[in-house]
Amino acid sequence: MEDFLWELKTERFLNGELTSEELLAFEQEQATKPELKEYVTLSVQLKQALSEEDWYTHKNTSEQYTTVKKWYQEDDVLAFKEKIQQQATKEFTTKEKTFSLSKYWIPIAAACLLLLITLVFQLTAQPTMKQLYPEYATWNDTPSFIVLDQNTRNTKEQIELLYTNEKYQECIAVADKFLNTSTTDRTNVMIYKGFSLVKLNQYTAALVVFKTISESDAIDASKGLWYMALVYLKIEDKENLQKTLQTITASDTNYKYEKALELMNAIQ
Incomplete structure (x- = not known):
């Protein structure tokens, strides 16, 4: 009976329904009954964690809400909740305890589920461009230029070997010599x-080279x-990345069409 009254008082306390006299008496009761104070503290923390207003705001701003909602309704998650309830009831109603904690299964189960949902949000959160x-x-x-049955290496083979051996500056020099002639x-x-320019972190120069390729009449210009x-x-330039991906995905004959679609969906 006392447990039920505590739950009722705590619920009214959380909802701001206690009068000033009732509130004072409830605070005095908590001061003399540590178990009650612990229950009230846990209930307050749980209410803050599961605030309907905060959840509503998060729900409407999270791009992953639909995924998490679907996950939350799956059978294994519901079974997990039921298992928590059964275990908590079993442990907290043992006759060896003078104070029944059976009422704690509700906040404990909810807290566990909240933790799982938080983990799912972290796992399903939209990855950053850096990631x-x-x-x-x-x-x-x-591309490979090397032909194994040749006894001598031409300029293109030299370019490939320089790049493979991470001699990027030399690779650029030899490539420029070839392109000029x-x-x-x-x-x-x-x-x-x-x-090679990308490997040397010379991104602006690399973009010039790749743009020249894309605007050429070569069969693999894309x-x-x-x-x-x-x-x-x-370089985390999302605007230009999106524009470029839109160009690629305009035709399924473009190089890396499928990957471009995948990446475009990932950064939205």
């Missing part, structure tokens, strides 16, 4: 040059668009 970059940036996706196979050489997107992702 996405390592997943998409594959600057080792380079050749009118064929320029796209692949420019890719090596652009990649590669330039994808590499531009990767640079924008690296």
Whole structure:
């Protein structure tokens, strides 16, 4: 009976329904009964954690709310809640305790579920551009010029080896020499040059190279668009990244079309 009265008083206290006289008496009762004070404290913390107004605001601003709501309604989550309730009731109603804590299962179960929901929000939260970059940036996706049955290495093979050996400045120099004298196979050489510039953190220069590729009449000109997107992702230029991805996804024949769609959805 006393437990029920405590719950009733606590509920009225949380809802601001106690008169000044009742509030004073309730505070005095908590001072003499540590178990009651502990219950009231836990209830206050839980109410703050599950504030309807805060949850409503969060629900309407979180892009992941639909995902979490669906997860929260799944059978295994509901079963987990039921398991908490059963275990808490079993543990807290043991005859060895002089004070029944069975009423605590409600805030404990809710607190556990709140913790799980918080973890899901963290796991499903929209990744940052910095987090996405390592997943998409594959600057080792380079064309190969080396032919194993050749006894001598031509300029293009030299460019590839310099890049593979991380001699990026030398790779750029040899690539420039080739581009100044050749009118064929320029796209692949420019890719090596652009990649080397990225490795040297010279992003503006790299964008110029990739833009030139994208605007050429080469059959694989759309590669330039994808590499531009990767640079924008690296420097966290969301506006230009979105514009570039929109250009790529305008045609499913463009290089990395599927990846561009995936990345575009990830940064929205």
